Amino acid sequence: MRFAWHSLHRFVALTLALAAGTALANDCTAPFTPAQAEAALNAWRARGARCGLKSMPAAAPLKWDARLAQAAQTQALDMARRRQLTHAGSDGGHASDRLAQAGYEWGAVAENIARGQSDLPAVMGAWARSAGHCRNAMEPKFQHMGLACVQADEKAPPFWTLVLAAPLR
Template identity: 45%
Template sequence: MLTLGSVTYAGTTYTNVTVRIDAYVLLGATPPGSGGTDPTCGLSNFQSALLARINAERAAGATCGSSFNGPAPALQWNTALTNAASVHTQDMVNNNFFSHTGSDGSNAGQRITRQGYQWSTWAENIAAGQPSVNAVMDAWMNSAGHCENIMNPYVQDVGVACIAGPAGGYSPYWTMNLASH
């Protein structure tokens, strides 16, 4: 849990807001070394495939752990969130680690703010080892915390990056940022 100073949502300012950073999805280990820099892992229709799958899950509603999260509004793809996801994903590849905390000590909210997105709420999902959009979405939807982030009715925007790591390791690394203004 991370406690923030204050957050304004729907015209109301809340103090001492706590943000939950959810579990990790990890399949493998990576030796040190540099990976790729393509934030789509070279996957065709990366953005459209992700957005279609995310919004299909939100439209249908989903059981996250033991609770059903009803249908939620469709998300919009956001470049600033994608850039923040790409920066964090590349950091994990370059520095051979897997964490919500960046090598500089930053959290997703700080990375999102650095990209110019003024958020009222945010969430982050990370994963490693899944070779496709469907594989990573299946992993996230089968993890209660990640599923709850995706199904959160209060987020409006999403950005995702996928970057290949060194051969034989976590590759590829994934970061999904969800947020609203």
């Protein structure tokens, strides 16, 4: 009973904050456009990369997809609100669930997340140095991308989410 009352109290407080127009999170202080994100990732894919011990050949360019960006925004916002770097949403969902909710019928999906990088080049560089994130970015089967960055406030670290996917055939 105590848990239910505490949960109800938090729900009411959140509802009142939203009704009053209180922002729980905002976009990062170093904004980027979809075209800039697409260009940065596609330049990386065009060069090919060494991802840990695996050499990845150049891959075809990705196209920005608003549904993937929506899924990325959902996760970046959730991480910023909780101040926790995780692939699992507060509802227990993962990238595949967020894509389905956004209306994207996926055949393959990957998600890169990061915390603390100040801008687009910094986060791309961090992912390039991480073998798993690099392999995700270089995976030739992916056709679409979406990227989001959210900060809970000016003093909080930025939380980044990159969603990569290929449609169900």
